Amino acid sequence: MKVCAMREVVKRYKKVVALDHFNFEIKEGEIVGLLGPNGSGKSTAINCLLGLLAFDEGEVEVFGRRVSPDDMDMKRRIGFxxxxxxxFAELSVIDNIRYFAGLYEQNNAKRDEMVREAIAFVGLEKYGKFAAKKLSGGLKRRLNIACGIAHRPEFVMFDEPTVAVDAQSxxxxxxxxKEMNRNGSTVLYTTHYLDEAQxxxxxxxxxxxxxxxxxxxxxxxxxxxxxxxxxxxxxxEPSETVLKMIADMPGVVDVAEDDGKAVILLTPPGHHLxxxxxELKKHEIYYSSLHSELPSLNDVFLKLTGKALRD
Amino acid sequence: MRRFCSHMALNAKMSFKDKSSLFWSFIYPILLLTLMVIAFSGVQTEQKPIAVAVEPGHPFADVFRQIKMLDVKDVNGDEAFTLLRDKDIDGIYRVDGVLLVRGSGVNETILREIGSELTKVSSVYAAGRSLDFTKRYVERGDQKEGMLYVTLSASLGMFALYGYFSGVLIVHHMQANLSPLAARLSTTPISRISYVTAGLVSGVAMSSLQTIGLLFYLKWVWKVDYLADPWRTLLLVLAASFFGIAIGLFIGASNKWPLKAKVPLGVALMLLLSAASGMMGPPMRLFIENKLPWLNRYNPVNMISRTIYRLNVIGSTTEFTENILILFIAGVVLCVASLLFMRKRQFKSL
Incomplete structure (x- = not known):
């Protein structure tokens, strides 16, 4: 079942085209990443899905219904x-999460249970009474997440939640x-970090x-x-003979020599190392170090756009 | 209702936990009022009755005797002049209706206001019987209005409108194109009308609390009594707070300027209005009232400061109902206009 879909969506900011006939969909239970450099349209796409941003052409659906800023039922089922x-920077961690959870759940006992779960989920148990503004950058990010997921949404959209965050956070x-997804939430995740998407x-x-x-x-x-x-x-002992022997080995499509170092290309990747x-051992070809590079998303991005993602 | 209460609680908590907001709402006004009292009157003592001579046969002689804040001396012309010259009295109500004063000051201002009020009342109920109303009955000469009361009243008028900042903040939390927090809240099933109403109610409560607190401070610490007519004063403060928040809502909702621009705009606007009302001293107010009388007639700070002064210092209810109604109706109009601006939930850009 489709949780959301964008079809041929065009969004222009005056002369700048932020979304250019953009298409994509997410099925229930998936974690889908929107990967692109800054300014590629990721946040614009999310804001159209949330009904915050008006678009010029195309269709946007969430839970099978056209997105509308007045659709309260849809809003109850999503998290952002x-x-x-x-x-609210002045309020404590608990007060913030309680307020956001209270927008969805009026029963105090259920709401407080949601708050406890959300705090445990983001690991802020020790900081419940701290004013939000006094938390470190990483802990603020965690609070930012807790406020968006406390109500146990079916579909959660994360817009670059790890920007400027330390490795631990x-x-x-x-x-x-991942845990949320295992518990049944569908996730849309935007990022410009390759490793996160992978x-x-x-x-x-x-x-x-x-x-x-x-x-x-x-x-x-x-x-x-x-x-x-x-x-x-x-x-x-690099030599032309050795390189020729390597070139004839199974899976090798090319060998090049660069300052005593051989660069061997194998295909398909991950099968012939x-x-x-x-073969090297059998032919008594000795080496002092070796490392292997599998193709990455950056190679894909480079091929598709002509530029590296980190540019 | 539960959500309404939770929005109210949120607003109240934010107000009490935001130290800068507490400073500007409570500490700064107290400091400013204290400086004014010290600067313009030294340490203010309890108001003593104002010694005034009333010439025999004055049409309001009996009324003057009933006013507690006046110490009426029944003396004739020459004797009265002597007393005035020797500073034993602050003024002479002459039988021809003219008030003669020695100079400028709080007491002279009060005598002038009492004379004016009685003249107005008399013009309604006894027109033409004993007084010539084409004549100027108060000789101002070089008299200036009492510095202390004018500046204090204007300052209180300004502080009563401090709800402006709450109003701006309410919109800042609700319009998705104004702040990331508003964008986030717009993705939740929040009821805007409930949030705005809760903000309005808690804002009026906070702003009124602040103004009433200042009135008590002036009364208890400096013996300057702006609570002589407490109920009408409370009504005025509530109307003023409501109007202040309504301006904030309107300025917050009617444009996309950042909060950093809307807050200084409010500060500048209020300083300007309070200056016109006399916060920087009576000459400015006299100048405005002579050159641009319509400006101060509808200057909200001036409407509040004059009414609070009249109610509590002179004991007059002149323009009270009218000013309350103007503030309330204008507040309602501004709130409705703000809600119309806030109808939009989907934006061309965020």
Whole structure:
């Protein structure tokens, strides 16, 4: 079942096209990542899904209904964790979460249970009575998340929740999102960090300049590029003969030599490294170090857009 | 109702936990009023009856005797002049209706206001019987209005409108194109009307509490009594607080300026209005009243300060009902206009 869908959505800010016939959908139970550089249209897409932003063309549906800012039933079923810290800075952690949970649940006992769960979920048990403004950056991010998920939404949208967050809080946040997904929530996650998208998402939508450049699982996306695994070897005795012997080994599509280092390209990636090592041993070709690089999302992004994601 | 209460609780908690808001709402007004009292009157003592001579045959002689704040001396012309010259009295109500004073000051201001009020009342109930109303009955000369009362009243008028800041903040939390928090709240099933109404009610309560607190402070600490007519004063304070928040809502909702612009705008507007009302001293107010009388007639700070002064210092209810109604109706109009501006829930840009 589809949780949300955007079809041929066009959104213009005067002459700037933020979404250019953008299409994508999310099925129930998925974690879908919107991956793209800053300004690629990720937040615009989320704001259209939330009904906050009017768009010029196309259709946006959530839970099978056209998005409307007045659809309170839809609002009860979704959660939103914005990129900007959005809570009441003067209030305590507990008061903030209680207020947001109270917008969905009027029963005090149930609401307090939600608050306890949310605090435990983001690991803020020790900070319940702290004023939000006094928390560190990472803890504020966690509170920002707790306010968006306390009501146990069916569908949660995270807009770059780990920007400017320390590694510990980042891991905590990513593990929490996985846990939410295991508990049944469908997740839309925007990021410009490749590793987060790779680690977290079942499917990834690559965005650039408001367009859906490609979407699929990590493996499907990698298959879109020329799939090779690069093995870097520092040879003990590099020579033309040795390189020629390596070139004839199974799975090797190319060998190049660079200052005593051999760069061996294997295809398909992830299948021939052990065979290569056995062959090197058999032919008594010795090396002092080795490392292997599998194709990454950045290669995919580079191929699709002509620029690296980190640019 | 439960959500309404939760919005109220939120607003109250935010008001009490925000130290800068507490400073500007409570500490700063107290400091300013204290400075004014010290600067313009030294340490104010309890108001003593004002010694005034009333010439025999004066049409209001009996009325003057009934006014507790007056110490009426029944003396004739020459004797009265001597007393005035020797500073034993502060003024002479002459039989021809003219008030003669020695100079400027609080007492002279009060005598002038009493004379004016009685003249107005008399013009309604006894027109033409004993007085010539085409004549100017109060000789102001170089007399200036009492510095202390004018500046204090204008300051209180300004502080009574401090609800402006609550109004701006309510909109800042509700309009998705104004703040990230508002955008987030707009994605929740929050009832805007409930949030705005709760903000309005708690804002009026906080702002009124602040103004009433200042009135008690002036009364208890400095013996300046702005609570002589407590119920009417309370009504005025409530209307003023409501109007202040309504202006905040309107300015908050009618444009996309950032909070950093709307707050200074409010400060500037209130300082300007209170200056016109005499907070920087009576000459400015006299200038405005002579050159642009309509401005101060509908200047909300001046409406509040004059009414609070009349109610509590002179004991007059002149313009009380009219001013309350103007503030209340204008507040309602501004609230409705603000809600119309806030109808929009989907924006072209955030």
């Amino acid at each position: 964790v914005p990129q900007d810290l959005s809570f 980042r891991n905590f946040i990513l593990e929490g999102i 680690e977290l998402c079942d499917r990834i939508v690559i965005m650039d300049e408001g367009r859906n450049m490609a979407s699929g699982t990590l493996e499907e996306l990698i298959d879109l590029v020329d799939p090779t695994e690069a093995v870097h070897l520092v040879l003990s 052990s065979t290569l090592l056995e």
